[in-house]
Amino acid sequence: MTALRAINDFVVKFANVNGSGSASANGMFAKAVIRLGVPVAARNIFPSNIQGLPTWYEVRICEAGWLGRRGGVDLMVAMNPQTWDADVASIEPGGYLFYDNTKPLPPEKFRKDINILGVPLTAICNAAYRDPRQRQLFKNIIYIGALSYLLGMEVEVFETLIREQFAAKERLIPPNLEALHMGREEAAKILAPIGLQMRRSDKVGDRIFVEGNNAAALGAVYGGATVCAWYPITPSTSLAEAFTDYCEKFRVDPVSGDHKYAIVQAEDEIASIGIVVGAGWNGARSFTCTSGPGISLMQEFVGLSYFAEIPAVIFDVQRGGPSTGMPTRTQQSDILSAAYASHGDTKHPLLLPEDPAECFEFGALAFDLSDRLQTTVFVMLDLDIGMNEWLCRPFQWDDSRRLDRGKVMTYEELAAGKEFGRYLDVDGDGIPYRTLPGTHPDRGGYFTRGTSRDPYARYSEEGAVYVANMERLLTKFETAKGLIPAPVQHKAKRRTPYGAIYFGSTSPAMYESLETLEAGGIHLDALRLRGFPFADEVFDFIAAHETIFVIEQNRDAQMRTLIMNEGGVDPGKLVSVLNYDGSPITARFITDEISRRARDSAMRPVPQVAE
Amino acid sequence: MTALRAINDFVVKFANVNGSGSASANGMFAKAVIRLGVPVAARNIFPSNIQGLPTWYEVRICEAGWLGRRGGVDLMVAMNPQTWDADVASIEPGGYLFYDNTKPLPPEKFRKDINILGVPLTAICNAAYRDPRQRQLFKNIIYIGALSYLLGMEVEVFETLIREQFAAKERLIPPNLEALHMGREEAAKILAPIGLQMRRSDKVGDRIFVEGNNAAALGAVYGGATVCAWYPITPSTSLAEAFTDYCEKFRVDPVSGDHKYAIVQAEDEIASIGIVVGAGWNGARSFTCTSGPGISLMQEFVGLSYFAEIPAVIFDVQRGGPSTGMPTRTQQSDILSAAYASHGDTKHPLLLPEDPAECFEFGALAFDLSDRLQTTVFVMLDLDIGMNEWLCRPFQWDDSRRLDRGKVMTYEELAAGKEFGRYLDVDGDGIPYRTLPGTHPDRGGYFTRGTSRDPYARYSEEGAVYVANMERLLTKFETAKGLIPAPVQHKAKRRTPYGAIYFGSTSPAMYESLETLEAGGIHLDALRLRGFPFADEVFDFIAAHETIFVIEQNRDAQMRTLIMNEGGVDPGKLVSVLNYDGSPITARFITDEISRRARDSAMRPVPQVAE
Amino acid sequence: MTYITKPRLHHPLLKPNGLGFTRRDYEGKVSTLCAGCGHDSISAAIIQACFEIDLPPHRLAKLSGIGCSSKTPDYFLGNSHGFNSVHGRMPSVLTGANLANRELIYLGVSGDGDSASIGLGQFAHSVRRGVNMTYIVENNGVYGLTKGQFSATSDKGSKSKKGVTNHDQPIDLVGLALQLGASFVGRSFSGDKAQLVPLIKAAIRHKGAAFIDVISPCVQFNNHAGSTKSFDYVREHNAAVNRLDVILDRDEITVDYAPGSVELVTQHDGSVLRLRKLASHYDPTDRISAITNLQEHQAKGEIVTGLLYVDPEAQDLHDYLDTVDRPLNQLVDGDLTPGSGVLGALNASLR
Amino acid sequence: MTYITKPRLHHPLLKPNGLGFTRRDYEGKVSTLCAGCGHDSISAAIIQACFEIDLPPHRLAKLSGIGCSSKTPDYFLGNSHGFNSVHGRMPSVLTGANLANRELIYLGVSGDGDSASIGLGQFAHSVRRGVNMTYIVENNGVYGLTKGQFSATSDKGSKSKKGVTNHDQPIDLVGLALQLGASFVGRSFSGDKAQLVPLIKAAIRHKGAAFIDVISPCVQFNNHAGSTKSFDYVREHNAAVNRLDVILDRDEITVDYAPGSVELVTQHDGSVLRLRKLASHYDPTDRISAITNLQEHQAKGEIVTGLLYVDPEAQDLHDYLDTVDRPLNQLVDGDLTPGSGVLGALNASLR
Ligand SMILES: Cc1ncc(C[n+]2csc(CCOP(=O)(O)OP(=O)(O)O)c2C)c(N)n1
Ligand SMILES: Cc1ncc(C[n+]2csc(CCOP(=O)(O)OP(=O)(O)O)c2C)c(N)n1
Ligand code: SF4
Ligand code: SF4
C-alpha cells in the first residue's frame, strides 16, 4: 500500500470534542508551521454548542502559499470517537490516521488503504497525571508533541511557542514542555517519521496570522470609533470583544484611567443600532457588529439612517442563513438584505474585505465613509474570515492620514452667517451639511425626522419636495461610487473573452483556481469587488468580456442580482458559480465548476494575439 | 371668459380642514354621483395628523368609466383658508371656484380666468345654529346642498342617502335634510346652475363602492382566518378594524355569543407576526396587516416562516417610504423587502390585487396558498386601494368552494402508519407534510426550528443536508408558480413590438392611458401582474416584445428588478415608467412618459399584417 | 454531555402513572448541554412533574426561544410538538399557538437573555394578556450559548468569569411578573427538585399566566465566586417562603392541619395547592405584600423562592376574547365562511 | 390647532431669565395637535421649566419616538436640536446621543404607546443602565396618532370611545421605573402645571435616569366617561404625595421649616428639592415604600402623583463606563488613533 509523500504541502485535520481544550493546542501546531516559514491556512469547524459536540480543525500546509481550503485530508488526527467512522472515511488513499490506541479497536474500524499511527495517549496521560482535567488538557499537548516528531518539525519552535503562550502563567511552562517531550519520545519509541514532512522555509515573510474580527476591531480603533453598541451573536461576538481589548490597550488614559470610548452591550440588535444612530447623530463615530438575524432586526433603523442621513457602521459577519440557519457555518448570503436594507426605496454602501488585512483597512475606512456620506456603511465579513486566523500582510497605518469627519458646519461658520439647510445640496454632490447638537446658541439647530421634509428640515408632505430629496439621495449614491475602494483586476496571461467576478473570503480559493485553470488552458480575467456601489470599472470589465463567472457563497446569486440591477447588465452574460453548504469554498470546487462549463460551452483558450 | 362645459365628465375637489367632519359629507357627494348611475373615482388626500391640517377629497366624475386620477380640477370647493392660494391656482382655466363669501376677500385672492361661486355658508350657519359644533357639521351638508343645485343633481338622491346614513340615529335625519335644502335654496337665490352638469345614466351597473382594506378584511373572513394579530399603522389600521367588524357580524354564535375568531392588538409588529406564526404552526389560519415599517420589523420572523415552513399571511398596505416617509401617501415600494424578506437566501409569494374586488378574492386565496405552500404569503395593497373607496365589481363567492388546508397529516393516517418526515419531499413538489400538535399520542410529533435539520426534523449541521433542504425550498417555489393567479393580458388592436407591464393600483390609470395612446397611434400589449413568483406567461410576454415599459409607483423600479432577476431578462428591454411622489399615478403621466419615449425612440405603430 | 435518560437518575423507571405511561414516555432526546448544567435538572423536573400529574404527553406543546435553555425542550417530552423559535420571541409564538387551540397545555421555556434582555417586551405583554401558559425562565444570569456575557438578570456588582463587574440594575422577572398581573408566580432553584417539581405541577394545572423563575447555574460561565447565580451562592441565600404539594383532587385531602401552619388553595380545575409556610404570615394570595416581601429580601441580598403568588380565580385570554370552546384550528368551512347568501345585502349596502 | 405662542398663555413674555433669554426663546414651532390636547400643556410646562432654570436652549437635545406626543419636541425649544426617531426606540437613540456628548442635557419625550407597548424593552433597559436623561411619557392611555386604540397603559376595565372594554392588565411605567432602578421617579398631570413644572426642573437638574409619567388626556379619543385618563377622572382620583419646589442653590434657603412638614433633598449638582408633604410620612428617598405605597393606592383606583422617589447620590452610565470628561464627539485624531508606532509590536505578537 502506497503512503503519501509530501514536503510542506499537505492537509492535517484534527477531530476533537467541543470544549475539550484542544483549540489552543491545535492553534499552536498551526503557528509552529508558520514559524517554520511555511504558509498555513487553518480553519475551525465547530458546532452551535458549548461542550460535547464534534469540532474539527483543518490545517493546510502549503509552501506554494495557497490559503484557501484545499479539501481532502492527508493526516487525520482522530480524537473524537463520535465521528470516527466519517473521519477515517475522509482520509485520502495512502493518507495517515493518527489515533489513541489505548483501547484496542476492531479491525473493521480501520481502512486497508491508509497508514495507521496509534499512540496510547490516554495510557500515557493516566500514568503521568492524576487530575482528570489535567489528563485532558495535557493529552492535547502530548499529541502535538507526537505529531512534531512524526512530521519532522523542530521541537524548539514548539518550546518557544509554549514559553510565549504561558508567559503570563510561568508555572505552567515546565509541565507543558514536559508533556510536549513526552509525546515526542513516546511516539519515537513506537513509530517512525511519516511520508509527510516539514522543512524550514522562507515563504511567510512578514505576514501575520490573525482573525478578521480581530483585525476589523483594530480598524475601528484606528478609524476613530468611540461608541460601540452590540448584542452577542455568533460569529460577530469576537469582533466586539476584540474592540474592547484594543480599547483597553490603546484608549485608556494612562494617568486618569479615563476611557476614550464607550462600549455598551445592548439588550438586543434594535437597541444596538439605535444607540449607534443616536451617537452618529450626535457626532461620535459609532458601530455595531452582528450577523444575519441582527441584520433583519436592524432594517427599520437602517432605513432611518438612509432617509435622515445619519452616519452609522455595521459589521455584518455573515453566517449560514436563513433564520437561525447554520450559526457556526460561513456564507455570503446577506448581500441583498444589507444593500437594500429596509422598506421603501433605499441603497446602502457595502465594503467587501478579502482577508484580515482588508478587514483592518476597511474597518477604519468605513467610519470616514459613513461620516462623509452621512449614511450607514456595511462592512461585510463572514465567519470564515471573521473567526479563523488567516495569514495576511501586516497591519499598516500612515500617520499623515487624518480622519475625514465629512461635512459638519462649525460654530465659526454658523456665527459667520454661512447658510445652513440640513438637506440642502450646496455642492452638487448630493451631500448636505449637518450641525451637531449644542454647537451654536441660535443657529444651525434643526429637527431630525424620518418623515419627508424640505431642504431646511421643515416638515413637508409636498410630493415635489419628497421627490427632490429622494433624487438627491441618488446623487449622493453616485458620489459614493468614487469613494468606495475600486475593484482589483487580475489579468489572464492571454487575451480572453472570459471573466470572473468574486469578492470577500472567496479570494484565496479563487487565486489558486485561476492558476489551476490556466494550467489547464482556461484563461480568465478576474475582477475582485471591494465595495458597493460599483465603480464604472466593474461594468467596463463586464462589457469587455463575453461571459463572466460570478463566484459567490450563497444560493441565490445575490451579488449577481446586485450587478445586474445596478448596471443594467444582461443576466445572460453572468454565469453563477455558487457554493453555499456552509463550509468555505475551495479552489477545487471553483475549478471543477468552471472547467465543466468550459467543456459544455466548448470554451476554448483564445489564440494569443499581439496587443 | 369661457366657462368649462361638461356633462358627467369633470373633476370636483374639496379642500377642507382635517377633523372638521367634512369627510362624511364629501363621501355622500361621491355616492350621489354613483346613485345617478355615473362612475366615480374619489380619493382622499390627508395629512399625518388628527386635527387642523389641510385635507382634500378629489372626485372624478366620468361617464366613460375611467377610475384613475385624471389630474387637474374643474370645480374647487375651497373650504380651507390655509391652502386657498394653491387651491385656487390649481383650477383649470374656465373652471369654477366655490367658496364661503361670508367674509369678503380682496380681488387679488381670485383669478380672472375662472368662475367664482360665492355662498355665505358661515352666515347661513350662524343664522341657523347656535352650537359651534353644529355650525361646523351642518356647514358641510349645506355646501353639498348648494353643489347639488349648481351641478343639477336630483335632490331625492341626497335625501335617500341622508335617510340611509342616519337610519340608526333617526333624530338626525330632519336637521340634515333641512341643511341640505337650505344649501340648495340659498344657492338658487344667488347663483345659476353651472356649465358642469350631471345627468342620470346607467354606467355603474351592479358595481359597489368600497375600500380595499375593507374588501381584504372580508376576504380574510371568507378565507377562514381565525387569528388576527396586528399593530396600528396607517394605512393598514382600517383593515384590522374592518376584520373585527365583519367577524362580529358573521362569526359570532347567535345563541352562545361565542366568537369563532381571536383578534389581538399586539404590542408591536414583531409580536404580531410572532402570534401569526405561532397560530399558523398550530393550524389556525392567521394574518397580520401592516405597512412599510412593520415589514422591516417582521423580517426575522418571515425568514423563520420560510425556513421552518409555517403558513402566515401578511397584508402590506404600502405607503410612502423609506423610514416614516410619507405615512398618508401611496407607493408600491415594499416589493423587494417583501419578496426577498429576511437575511439569507429567501423568496416569498406575493399577491398583487388591482382593486377592492381582487383584495377580497386574493384576501381569501392568500390563506389557501399559505396553507398549501406552508410559507408566508404577502398581499400587497397600497394606500390608494386600501383607504379609498373604489368602484368595482361586487363581492362574489362560490359556495361549492372548499378551503384548501394543504398537506396536514391526520390522526388516521398516522395511526395507519403512514410515513411522516416533516421535511420529506414525498410528492416531488417540494411540499412536505406537517402534523398539528396534539394529533396523535406517539406519532407525528416533531421539533420545529429555524436551524438546519434533516427531512425528519432532526437537528443537523451537515452541509449536504442543509443544501438538500434549500434546494427543496426552490422546488417548492417552482410549485408556487402554478398556484399564483396568472397575469392578465390586454392585447393591442394591432400587432406591436411594444409591451407594458403593470400591477396593483396602477390599473385604472393604465387602462385609460392605453386607450389614449392607441388613439395617438401608439399600440401596446399590456400585461397585468397578479402575483409572484411569476408564471411563465410573464417571460413569454417579454420574449414576444422588443421593448416593455414597466410601470411602477416607486423610485427604484423594484418590480423590474424582480422580473430581471427571476427571469434572467435583459434589463435593456425593460423601460421604467416611475411615479413615486406619493399621489396615485395618473393616466396623463403614463401617457406622457410613454409618448415621450415613443418620440425619442421613433417608436412607430407597426403596419397591420394578416395573422 | 449529560444523559437525562441515565437510568439511575430516576427510579423506578418502569412504574406507570395513572395513564399507564412510564417516566420514559416523558423523556426526550439526549441532552447536548454541558455536564452539570442546571438546565438539565430543570428538564428532569419537567419530566417528573408531567409524569406525576398524568399528563398525556402529546397534549402539551413546548415552545422556546434561542439559547442553551431554549434548546432543552428537545430533551424532554419527545412525543410532544416543540417549537424552538427565534431569540426573545417565544411569548408571541406561544400566544399564537394558544389562540389556535385552547385545549392543549402550553409550556414556554426561555432563558434570562431570551426573556429579560431581547425578550423583555414580549415577556411582559404575554403575561399582562393572561395567556394560559406555564412560562419557565432558566435563569443563569449569563448568555450561555454565546459564551458568558452578562444578561439583564445579572446582579449589579456581580463579577463575570473574566472578572468584569456588572453595573446595570438587574431585572427581576418575578417582580415584574407580579406587577404585570401574572396570576401564578413562583421562583425556584434547579438544584432543589423537591421545591421545583410541585411548582411546575401547580403551574401546569393553573389557568392563566403562570411564571416560574428558576435559578439555573451555568457551570461553564457563571458558577464562580463573585457570581450571584452560582450553586454555592444560591444555596447560601435561598429564602424559601413555603413548601408546596399539589393534590390533584380535593377528596384526597383527609387530615386537617394546625391552623396557620398550612394553607390550602383550590385552583380553577379542582387541584389543591397545599402550602406549608416557612416564612410566617406569608400569604401567597396577597399580591401587594408579595411584592413588598420580595423587595425587602432582595435589599438584603436574599433570593425569595417558593410559590410567591397565586390567584386561583384567574381568567385567561380566551375568556377575555369569548372564543368558542372548540379550538379555532378545528373550525370547518361552515363555521368560517359566511357563504354567498349574505353577499347580496352586503353588496347592496355598498352602492 | 393651539398656538403655544399665544401671548396670553404666558405672561410676562419679555421678562428675561438669568441668561437674558425671554420665555419666547424657549418656544418652538406652532403646535399642530388638536385644540385642548394635554400634550400642548406639557410642552408649555417644559418651556416654563427650562426658562426658570436658566437653561441655555441649545445645550439641550430633544429626542422622541413616533406619535402625537413624540411630535411635540418640534413645538418647544426651537433652537435646540431635536430627533423624532422611530416608534418605540427613542431610549436607544437617546442613549447613543448621550454617550457621544455627556455635556448636553437629554430630554426624551414619548407616549404611552411608544414607551409601554412597542418600546417597553427599550424604556426598561435605558432606565436600568442609568442613562443621564429626563424621560417624559405623555400618557393618554391611547394611540392618538393612529386614532384611539388602547395602549398598554389603558386600565383594565376602562372603555374606549367606541365602548369597547379593555381586558389586559395595565402597565404602570412608574411602578416599573421604581423596580428597574430609576433614580428619579415622578408622576404628574398635564392639567396641573404647578406640580409639573417643578418636577421637570428637578428632573433636568438630576443626574441619572429621571422618569416622569404625565397623564395627558387625549381630547380626541380618550376624554370620555369610562376612560380613566380623562381630565375629570384624573382630577377626581389624583392623590398627590407632596408639593415640590426646586431651589437652584442652597444659599437661597433662609427660613427653617417645622420638622416633618418639609423635606430638603440636595441633588448632586447642588440644587435643592424642597418637598412639602401632603401624604404624611411619605419618604421620597425610600424606594421600597414608594413601591408599596404606589401599589396600595393603585388598588384603590387612585393615581399617585408628585415626586415619588429620588436618589440624590445616583451615578450615571458614564460613571460606570469611566468615560473621559471631554465629550467623545470632540476627541481628535491624536486621542483616537494609536498610530503606526504600536503596530510593530502588535504585528510581531501575531506571528
Ligand atoms: C436575533 C438574535 N440575536 C442574537 C442571537 C445569538 N444568541 C443565541 S442564544 C443567545 C443568548 C442566550 O442567553 P439565554 O437566553 O440566557 O440562554 P442560556 O444560553 O443562558 O441558557 C444569543 C444572544 C440570536 N440567536 N438571535
Ligand atoms: C414601527 C411602527 N409601527 C407603528 C407605527 C404607527 N404609529 C404611529 S404613532 C403610534 C402610536 C402612538 O401612540 P402614543 O405613543 O401613545 O402617542 P400618542 O399619539 O397617543 O401621543 C403608532 C402605532 C409607526 N409609526 N411605526
Ligand atoms: S454553557 Fe452554561 S448554560 Fe450552556 S449548556 Fe453549558 S452550562 Fe449550560
Ligand atoms: S389625537 Fe389625541 S393625542 Fe393626538 S393631538 Fe389629538 S388630542 Fe392630542
Ligand SMILES: [Mg+2]
Ligand atoms: Mg442565560
Ligand SMILES: [Mg+2]
Ligand atoms: Mg398615547
